[in-house]
Amino acid sequence: MNLFEYTRADTxxxxxxxxxxxxxxxxxxxxxxxxxxxxxxxxxxxxxxxxRGIKDHDGGLRIGAMVSNADxxxxxxxxxxxxxxxxxxxxxxxxxxxxxxxxxxxVMQATRCSYFQDPLSPCxxxxxxxxxxxIGGVTRNHAVLGWSDACIATHPxxxxxxLAAFDAVVEIAGPTGTRSVPMAEFHxxxxxxxxxxxxxxxxxxTDVTLPDPGGMARHARYVKLRERTSxxxxxxSAAAGVHVADGRIxxxxxxxxxxxxxxxxxxxxxxxxxxxxxxWTPLPMPPRWPCRVPRRPATMPPRSCWxxxxxxxx
Ligand SMILES: Cc1cc2nc3c(=O)[nH]c(=O)nc-3n(C[C@H](O)[C@H](O)[C@H](O)COP(=O)(O)OP(=O)(O)OC[C@H]3O[C@@H](n4cnc5c(N)ncnc54)[C@H](O)[C@@H]3O)c2cc1C
Ligand code: SF4
Numbered sequence: 001m002n003l004f005e006y007t008r009a010d011t012x013x014x015x016x017x018x019x020x021x022x023x024x025x026x027x028x029x030x031x032x033x034x035x036x037x038x039x040x041x042x043x044x045x046x047x048x049x050x051x052r053g054i055k056d057h058d059g060g061l062r063i064g065a066m067v068s069n070a071d072x073x074x075x076x077x078x079x080x081x082x083x084x085x086x087x088x089x090x091x092x093x094x095x096x097x098x099x100x101x102x103x104x105x106x107v108m109q110a111t112r113c114s115y116f117q118d119p120l121s122p123c124x125x126x127x128x129x130x131x132x133x134x135i136g137g138v139t140r141n142h143a144v145l146g147w148s149d150a151c152i153a154t155h156p157x158x159x160x161x162x163l164a165a166f167d168a169v170v171e172i173a174g175p176t177g178t179r180s181v182p183m184a185e186f187h188x189x190x191x192x193x194x195x196x197x198x199x200x201x202x203x204x205x206t207d208v209t210l211p212d213p214g215g216m217a218r219h220a221r222y223v224k225l226r227e228r229t230s231x232x233x234x235x236x237s238a239a240a241g242v243h244v245a246d247g248r249i250x251x252x253x254x255x256x257x258x259x260x261x262x263x264x265x266x267x268x269x270x271x272x273x274x275x276x277x278x279x280w281t282p283l284p285m286p287p288r289w290p291c292r293v294p295r296r297p298a299t300m301p302p303r304s305c306w307x308x309x310x311x312x313x314x
Contacts, residue, residue: 002036002039004043005020005041006043007020008044009044009045010048011049019201021038021044028101029043035119046066051104052064052068054072057210060213061082061209062171062210063103065205065206065208066104068098069093069099070098072085074086082162082220083218083220083221084165085163087221088161088239091234092157094230106159106160108205111125111154112141113142121133125195128194132150134152140235141154141235143259145256145259145264146261146264150191150192150193158224160183160187160263161222161237161239161255162239163210163263164255165220165239165254165255165263165265166220166253167183168182168183169181170208175202180209184255186198189261216241220253221241223238234258237257238256242273248275248276250274250275252270254270254273
């Protein structure tokens with residue numbers, strides 16, 4: 001690991017514009033530093049900033065960038081109004097990691113392309129213009145949509161797929177002001193020479209807003225295919241929901257994960273579904289895994305890793 005300076009931001013103003021890498025839960029950044037892929041000269045720790053709230057916002061929700069994946073997955077409003085978001089979160093990583101991983105860090109996590117994670121392999125995403133080792137190499141888990149000759153990597157987040165399906169917006173504070181970017185467009189696609197950064201220097205994600213879900217998000221689902229049923233990134237995933245009125249689909253949302261450098265909104269498929277008759281009987285929400293772990297004792301703090309069953313939210 002390279003030598004680096006560590007600073008802790010006590011206010012958002014101190015973090016915005018700071019010269020260094022933002023450190024949230026550290027579950028991705030510190031791993032990349034240990035293997036020599038990330039070599040920041042300074043870390044700016046934002047874990048003490050007041051960005052841990054989940055607030056009601058215009059009929060939807062405003063999720064602070066430091067809300068942990070675990071806290072978000074068990075928030076009663078997420079479970080009731082956006083169950084696909086909770087399903088996406090609980091399908092990712094492990095309980096220990098979800099306790100540490102933040103919303104902003106999940107959005108900003110790096111690709112899992114194995115050549116990107118090997119500092120000895122040429123990689124345009126790591127070193128612009130060095131080439132892409134994946135093209136002509138092992139391409140399991142690589143992109144089938146939106147790729148270029150410079151990079152064929154995918155974005156690995158499950159959470160972002162569900163957020164993109166329901167029109168979430170990433171709220172950003174930077175040295176020149178604030179800006180809002182739809183989640184479905186936040187992660188840049190590769191161009192002819194490389195991959196532009198999602199954030200400009202000094203920018204910090206402060207929140208992610210989810211608009212009023214209407215009737216649809218309550219019945220939406222997240223489905224993930226992976227090599228084993230726990231602790232693995234998606235080979236492909238989907239967040240999907242429809243709103244049916246008088247037996248016909250009046251609104252549809254479909255976002256795909258594991259297929260591109262960003263969560264991929266399938267707008268043409270959504271449009272094709274509108275007006276179609278409902279040809280199926282609605283599926284009930286799946287039961288939680290039968291859980292044999294005794295209830296958490298009242299003395300144990302809720303953030304403790306008490307359960308390991310990935311779908312259990314007790
Ligand atoms: C073994 C393992 C398995 C995993 N499996 C899955 C999985 O199945 N599905 C899945 O979705 N994820 C998975 N993950 C990824 C995990 O969800 C991410 O590592 C985590 O969400 C990152 O959050 P963090 O707070 O730890 O970010 P950090 O590691 O602190 O930061 C990650 C990146 O985001 C930047 N950053 C963080 N916060 C901000 C902010 N507010 N503004 C601007 N930049 C910011 C950092 O500078 C850094 O570049 C897995 C991780 C591991 C280690
Ligand atoms: S696919 Fe992208 S991340 Fe992977 S080696 Fe090629 S340029 Fe690097």
